[in-house]
Amino acid sequence: MRFLFKTDYNQDIRIAKHSGYYWSYGLLLLIVVAAPYFLEGYYIGQMTQLFIIAMAGVGLMLLAGYTGLVSLGHAAFFGIGAYTEAVLTSNGVPLPFMEEPVIFPFVISMPLAAIFAALAGVVIGIPVLRLTGIYLAIATFAFALIIEEILSRWESVTNGYTGLLVESLYIGDTELTDGAPFYFLCLGLLVLVILMSINLLRSPTGRAMMAIRDSEVSAQSMGVNLARVKTTAFALSAGITGLAGALFAHKLGFLSPESFTVFQSLELLVLVVVGGIGSLHGAIFGAMFVLALPQGLAILKDYLPTAIAETPGMEPFIFGFILVLVIIFEPYGIYGRWLKIKHYFQMFPVYKKATFKRQKAYMKSERLK
Amino acid sequence: MSFFKAENLAINFGGVKAVDGVNFEIKKGECFTIIGPNGAGKTTIFNLISRIYDSTEGTMTFDGQDITKVPPHAIASLGIARTFQNIELFEHASVLQNLLVGRHCHSRTNLFSELAFTPSMRKAEIAHREKVEEVIDFLDLQHYRESLITNLPYGVRKVVELGRALCTEPKLILLDEPSSGLNVEETQDMSFWIDDIKKDLGITVLMVEHDMGLVSEVSDQVLVLNYGRMLAFGSPQDVQNDPEVIKAYLGE
Ligand SMILES: Nc1ncnc2c1ncn2[C@@H]1O[C@H](COP(=O)(O)OP(=O)(O)O)[C@@H](O)[C@H]1O
Ligand SMILES: [Mg+2]
Numbered sequence: 315m316r317f318l319f320k321t322d323y324n325q326d327i328r329i330a331k332h333s334g335y336y337w338s339y340g341l342l343l344l345i346v347v348a349a350p351y352f353l354e355g356y357y358i359g360q361m362t363q364l365f366i367i368a369m370a371g372v373g374l375m376l377l378a379g380y381t382g383l384v385s386l387g388h389a390a391f392f393g394i395g396a397y398t399e400a401v402l403t404s405n406g407v408p409l410p411f412m413e414e415p416v417i418f419p420f421v422i423s424m425p426l427a428a429i430f431a432a433l434a435g436v437v438i439g440i441p442v443l444r445l446t447g448i449y450l451a452i453a454t455f456a457f458a459l460i461i462e463e464i465l466s467r468w469e470s471v472t473n474g475y476t477g478l479l480v481e482s483l484y485i486g487d488t489e490l491t492d493g494a495p496f497y498f499l500c501l502g503l504l505v506l507v508i509l510m511s512i513n514l515l516r517s518p519t520g521r522a523m524m525a526i527r528d529s530e531v532s533a534q535s536m537g538v539n540l541a542r543v544k545t546t547a548f549a550l551s552a553g554i555t556g557l558a559g560a561l562f563a564h565k566l567g568f569l570s571p572e573s574f575t576v577f578q579s580l581e582l583l584v585l586v587v588v589g590g591i592g593s594l595h596g597a598i599f600g601a602m603f604v605l606a607l608p609q610g611l612a613i614l615k616d617y618l619p620t621a622i623a624e625t626p627g628m629e630p631f632i633f634g635f636i637l638v639l640v641i642i643f644e645p646y647g648i649y650g651r652w653l654k655i656k657h658y659f660q661m662f663p664v665y666k667k668a669t670f671k672r673q674k675a676y677m678k679s680e681r682l683k
Numbered sequence: 684m685s686f687f688k689a690e691n692l693a694i695n696f697g698g699v700k701a702v703d704g705v706n707f708e709i710k711k712g713e714c715f716t717i718i719g720p721n722g723a724g725k726t727t728i729f730n731l732i733s734r735i736y737d738s739t740e741g742t743m744t745f746d747g748q749d750i751t752k753v754p755p756h757a758i759a760s761l762g763i764a765r766t767f768q769n770i771e772l773f774e775h776a777s778v779l780q781n782l783l784v785g786r787h788c789h790s791r792t793n794l795f796s797e798l799a800f801t802p803s804m805r806k807a808e809i810a811h812r813e814k815v816e817e818v819i820d821f822l823d824l825q826h827y828r829e830s831l832i833t834n835l836p837y838g839v840r841k842v843v844e845l846g847r848a849l850c851t852e853p854k855l856i857l858l859d860e861p862s863s864g865l866n867v868e869e870t871q872d873m874s875f876w877i878d879d880i881k882k883d884l885g886i887t888v889l890m891v892e893h894d895m896g897l898v899s900e901v902s903d904q905v906l907v908l909n910y911g912r913m914l915a916f917g918s919p920q921d922v923q924n925d926p927e928v929i930k931a932y933l934g935e
Contacts, residue, residue, distance in 0.1 A: 517797035546794060
């Protein structure tokens with residue numbers, strides 16, 4: 315058991331709350347930095363994919379987990395980021411006074427991909443400002459369908475269902491978009507995104523987001539401009555997911571609208587909920603989960619009777635089923651479970667189950683608006 | 684000149700006239716209480732002042748400014764803070780975070796310095812924290828700083844909500860039934876705090892309250908409301924002895 319003695323307000327602001335943080339996160343960082351030197355190519359690729367999905371998850375977490383706005387259309391922002399990156403770095407963009415289409419370097423194209431996705435976030439964010447809950451989910455869902463349709467129909471740019479080849483990127487002679495270099499690029503950007511999210515969450519806007527999630531009326535009475543903060547949350551969330559999309563474009567090497575469907579949106583939502591709603595750790599745990607599940611299922615299939623194993627729609631079904639189980643039995647997801655296990659060992663042998671029993675929620679009889 | 688003034692204030696919900704032509708004036712530094720049977724329209728008046736509802740008729744002026752059309756998120760920075768009858772705290776955040784949201788109207792947010800958490804950002808955060816600590820000391824909330832609201836008992840939540848309102852450094856504070864759901868000792872504490880808020884912090888108090896003991900202890904003026912209309916007005920003693928008021932409470 316660790317007791318913290320606080321002597322400075324900075325202690326509550328600091329990211330590392332006590333020296334234990336340096337050890338545990340330092341060790342984690344050491345492991346992920348050293349990993350490419352030990353892992354085989356396939357596993358490096360898997361880890362890279364994990365970083366990308368986790369980044370998209372952090373994006374959705376800010377919106378769904380921290381602002382309480384559930385989006386069922388985040389694959390759209392993922393797709394916008396991916397296509398923007400592909401067009402800017404591979405097709406090139408015809409600009410005035412240029413004979414050839416201009417190919418952008420990734421240090422410009424990736425921020426642009428994030429910005430385009432963020433703008434799309436604002437475009438969808440503003441009209442749905444007044445919607446919450448299921449209505450918001452439906453509106454974002456519809457938006458994602460529209461984007462999917464645009465990706466498949468706007469053939470002059472996206473090449474429709476024929477697909478779009480994404481060129482590899484090079485720095486000098488080394489290929490940036492494969493193996494260890496790409497691993498480090500994705501890791502670095504993920505760490506950057508997480509640090510910025512932590513910063514946001516310890517700042518007024520981050521707190522305003524949580525305030526909106528828990529009570530819009532009182533947030534407003536405390537001076538929170540609902541429209542502004544919600545739009546900001548949408549833009550940031552979409553921008554981060556768009557950046558993840560840009561990386562994903564290189565991971566795939568080939569884009570087609572089928573990579574950005576409703577199932578992807580659902581997968582991101584499962585990531586957020588199963589990982590642990592309202593925590594950045596949750597986004598990472600959730601990413602591990604959505605990445606591992608299909609592979610676990612593939613292994614499991616070998617042991618199941620053919621009739622069950624070959625049933626179409628098995629994967630979405632399992633996804634949905636686990637989603638329901640988590641919502642019922644562990645509302646704070648894998649991260650919530652992790653906290654309990656950690657607590658158990660810290661308190662051993664005097665762990666009390668009641669520590670995590672939630673108090674009876676007080677009835678709210680008067681709902682405004 | 685009056686500090687807060689409501690003139691001919693009215694609002695309809697469908698056919699229901701929840702508030703129907705109410706006039707009152709609050710002087711700076713006093714405690715003004717609205718009482719009345721359930722459904723009289725007391726909370727609705729609070730919601731009108733905090734601009735959650737648009738009034739159908741009438742005007743409100745506060746500190747020399749017309750606030751009838753001010754957007755709801757601008758009310759806090761004008762100096763009006765409130766609590767809610769059924770406690771509207773940020774449930775999944777800590778007490779500290781709740782109180783810091785109370786500082787929101789005083790923070791100039793710039794997304795980029797927030798994302799980078801610049802040194803000036805850190806300085807501003809610490810300044811807000813110092814203000815919050817003053818409120819924590821004032822309300823004896825030291826033990827609860829890190830607690831999540833979901834884990835707090837009802838009585839403490841009431842105090843946290845009061846604290847959050849104080850963190851905005853209001854000139855006028857609206858308290859909707861501050862003692863409801865509290866036990867005798869907690870009510871006594873609340874009464875002392877309201878008195879301190881008025882006398883030591885110099886904040887004008889507008890309160891809705893049922894506990895007549897508390898009302899007589901802290902109020903300077905009492906307005907009695909029934910079916911959205913003003914029934915009586917005066918000192919706590921006067922209204923308690925008013926035959927009309929007794930009739931409204933006991934029923935005809
Ligand atoms: N948002 C609303 N929509 C419809 N009717 C409302 C609304 N808010 C309050 N009312 C009605 O206005 C009347 C006054 O309510 P309220 O101000 O909450 O009373 P109280 O004096 O008990 O606080 C009640 O009849 C209530 O049903
Ligand atoms: Mg009421």
